[in-house]
Amino acid sequence: MSSSSHSPSRQQAPARSWLSRFAIKVIVVCVGLGACGALLMTLALALAWPNLPDLHAMTDYRPRIPLRVYTADNVLIGEFGEERRNVLRFDEIPDVMKSAILAAEDDRFYQHGGIDWTGVIRAAIANLVHMSKTQGASTITMQVARNFYLSSEKTYTRKFYELLLTFKIEATLSKDQILDLYMNQIFLGHRAYGFAAASRTYFGKPLSEITPAEAAMLAGIPKAPSRFNPISNFDRAKARQGYVLGRMRALGYLTEAEYQAAVKQPIVVKSAAGTPTGRYAVHGEYPAELARQLLYGVYQDDIYSRGFNIYTTINSKDQEAGYDAVRAGVLDYTRRAPFPGPEGSVDLPAGIESKTEDFNTLLDDLQDKYPDSGDLLTAVVLSASPTDVKVARSATQIVDINDKRALKVIARALTSKAKEPTRLERGSVVYIHQMDGYWEIINKPTVQAALVSLRTQDGAIETMVGGFDFEEGKFNRVTQAWRQPGSSFKPFIYASALERGLTPATQVSDEPFSLTAEQTGSKAWNPKNYGNAYEPVLTMRQGLYKSKNMVSIRILQAVGPKYAQDYVTRFGFDRARQPAVLPMALGAGSVTPLQLAGGYAVFANGGYRVPPYLIDHVTDSSGKVIMRARPTVAGDTLARVIDPRTVYVMDDMLRGVATYGTGARAHRELGRNDVGGKTGTTNDSQDAWFAGFTPKLVAVAWMGFDQPKSLGQGETGGGAALPIWVGFMRTALKGQPETPPGPMPSGLKKVDGDYYFDEYPPGTAIARVGLPAPGDPGPGAQPGNTPDGIGNLLNQLQGNATPQKPNGNPPGGAVAHPVRVPF
Template identity: 40%
Template structure:
């Protein structure tokens, strides 16, 4: 008996010593590790790695940049059933334990022994929060002990709901989706609040192993995991037996949904992305910034459509260049056409198709999306074979004149059926909708990917905000942004700046310049330069107004000579037009220098707004992940005098970015007003007459074409908006006879402006003081004598009104004759 008592005492003492030693060890670990644990307050302040999102001015998502897709939400925004699904899967006793669940650890051990695997896991949600936010994923005892200590600390300092919210926003759920809201979008294409019970359970099964239980990678395994979670929810009383049976019998409906952009504006998005990286470095991709641009979604859509249509129209005017590929007979007979077409890129609205049969009036072609489709002969009428920019082959009489079986070509759908089936949606059509959409054979039209390129820039003339921008046919085809990067000769699109310089130097719309041949001969030159008008004709003495709207080259050369090259270069610098790549000779009058389309558009915006400086900008404001505005574009105020003083006196607010930007006057408002009138005549009676289709009296503009039609331009504006369009090949080469600015560029500008100006009231520059209207003789440009029945009204600055006199200066004149070589070069 005494031995038993003695043994019991020894055992008790050993137990107490063991407990003491364990407590000492644990305390030592705690004292050793505690100083290195992060403060829980960091959880509240920590920025989740959220992608950069770019929006239009009317809140349409344009792009998302960053490796992690995340959309943080509050716990109040998450359905109770979704919360219960995660609790059933990960931590059913979450609201009962203090960070570490002993019962959960025991249950996990039992599961391991009985089934050979752990389904519910031993880590609590709080422990996972600690691991995900602060700790590494190293499988070490020290890391696990840190996790337990930190879990206790989190539980002491944060309420349960906040811990659960942090967990559901941080957890990785596969396919770049971080957080439950991003996962709902990735797998089901809708917010978490719209998910069905089976879908909620599927998401709840992902944290344990996002790759193994991913419904996209392994639907069968994911289904088993989902149904186990539904069973747990039923056992815990979260759902009824009926709900369990219905949900567990539901099919797997998950499929990948990329970032659902609402506006196609890749060139714009790339500019914004570059600016954000310049401002914030690599953190721009992870800190959850939202960038709101000046771009209007409807105008941008119009720009995209106008550019694609205009470039395709040019391309089809010059003929068919042949198929983009050819499938062998064995491939056609194998029936595996979809896989064969997958190697060919799609450039919406163009999609690849393979020709499978030909008849006298149509071709049968196969597309990945619609299967077998019809291509009627009339859709190939344009497809005369391309020979060179000026020549095409004969018109096709039957499909075999254009196509051969096995040809891979680009097509556009012309009668895509619209399915009207209950339960179908644009993002996730069901099988019934797809069947209805394809029961009538889709018809397509032959097309091809244009080789010609273009750019469109539309600016708010009053403040410089970019309203729309297109840098080419397709960003997928080429990321080269021609709107901002391509330096090209503007040709006659440059003439308004020359004429504005002349108006400020005292010339008037009534000034006569002789439109006569000019020859420049110099032994140092390989050839004699004989500048001509595009028509090849000469028209004699011509008023500047008419010379501008008819785009007379020889008048422009003589005008530049009369006002001086140095003066003109200085004036261009005054307008803040880049002259670094502008030639300092008389060829300047024909736009021989090089400017980007953006620079041309900016110059026209200065003209449009009455002569004030314009600094084009794209970003309207930037918000951080909490919705705080970290940058906002300053309001632009126009300034006529003492602008530097006004700028210095404008206080900078506490937010760290200026609230006001001063735009000083760069050109005389009276000269600008007269130029507006002259440029409206370009549309009313000159080379821009196609723009009369707008049926507006407030629009002016100028065409532009360079030698051999290598560049085609049109720039047009009203008082509120300036838009420039350029068309040409990336490697400058002739576009073909007749491809002038009015033919290649103006239709694109017109299609865009029809949308951009729709519903907008007329916007005309107010008439400034110091402008007078006088009747002149159109033949002489002089003030008309009383009773002159041919007299027309003309605008003048009051100090430049012509006198009533007779002059034969033109016939004897300083502006006629042959120029010396040094006057050109």
């Protein structure tokens, strides 16, 4: 019995022995791995901890003051630097704002040691359930670490340093200090850093006056500053506000009554005086950027932290009028052009618009790819028919496009025969624009335009709009786009002719003009009048009014291209860009809109060259003036560049152009007799211009494509650029009395209704150009007068505009001249 009773024990002993040995080995391995892991972690900490940044920037917090740019009437148009902020002490921040932040971002902030492990587990479970990242676990301390010292790149190394820095911050600063830094440092959209700046940006009030409803909306912004701020997307901001208010009630920060009152409070989005709403109260992005570039050339990177203030010559009222005029002109052209179809398309499952969160997320993604452009708003088509197109901006903002005027523009995309990519259908991504009483669908413009205005007495730039949308690129077409001026350049050739003995009454042939290949030394040149319309003979005045090319060519031939080339440099034009050949008469050289405006200022101010300037003065952070402009002023004898008699006659002729000629719309719509100007259209309508002035203000409008191509058949300076100019001048000249012509200068006489210099009286002045003498059949063009080099120019130009890339450099090796706008 005894032997049998012991046999099971003897059989189990080896098994237990094997299990024991296995368990010991596992424990040893685990301990070894743990020791190795601990060793590696210790090594990593030893290597990483000394490389963590010093916390001096936090413990001695001194935010940098950015560069600010103002108009002449003290309206802020630009800020450049680290950030825009209004720093408050911790005790100056209202409790309701602190409570809203904690409820929205980190309700266990005062309990955890920098990392909220409860939140980490909760976020991991939520993300696992939804199979996507729906929740984060970043604490306020972690955000402070990231904002002060680290980038936002998503790498394990960056995350490791963030964790270490979080622990260091928690060990060095108190919780109140950390929260204080967060509330003053966090980016909250539209260049606002810190909740004090955000309160002024979005609600127009100091943070001390914030209500629970407003505090909750501000506290919801850090989740996605570009999407959850009330200017960019009020619906999303409102939804996020509701979540934050709910959290504040659940955590006991608000009573039920306070919660209900906050939910019902209307939110009014507005900006404090002098503070940008969204961007800025005035669309001065182009002059602000140019002012920054000019000051950077003096102080380099120091301008971004020393609190400099640039006061420009820009007039805020005129600047906004110029912005509106350019936008309106470009959109009018876009409506005239054939509708090219939607911007893109997106898969829009049936019924998704009823799923608010999913639909809004889809629209948010579209905004990233197709951002709004000013008052052009991104939308997606829900349904489309020839009589009605329904589009959505958000789940709650549905717009019906059913006005006949709007449908006419997009009619070709709504027919049953419309094909991709033109067809409008469910899922099409479009831009919508609100007109007076209705909405329209309009594609984002590809054409560009620019406008600049100067004070004629000293060249102060009062308006500068360098393109349709600054956010699409900083290329400033006012200063950087070298384009052919076309007929807008003719007045400078005519002015040179007056000083060579021609008069407004000089008769000039308007018959077709041509040069053979032998005459040019290259290939035949056969310029044409617009519309191929010709007349036997016109006076020089009539030729300017009607902008006749044949008249201009024969005038330049009579004057001499070399003389004219020298003469136009008096107006500020580059000699190298105005070759001394006959096509110069048609504006075949190249100018910038700013350069052309400076040239026309000479006609407007009595004959004085006043170089344009943008910066009036600069102050430091204490308000001390450290730089001030000293502009050239009309009347300074050293600035006179042309004969006052020439100015008087050209002013009279250009007023005639704006009253009876190709620019007659200017007089008709403005109803003023003191307006002069000239249209300009290049070959194949690649550039459209209008340059015009009163005795006190000169403005130039231009329209074209960055990579030159035809604007379309029938598009001219009078139809494309002049409306922009008139739209601007209607505001700029409002309330300003007319200025009658000044007294006739000595040495000038009026005979039989026209003007003659004393040294070129009737009988001595050149009476006929390009016309045969009585009884002489004479040819139109004399080969002997053909300037050398015209063949080379024709090879280069071929009557087309100089291609201009948005980086400012035309192809072919030519480099655009640097901006030359003195302080």
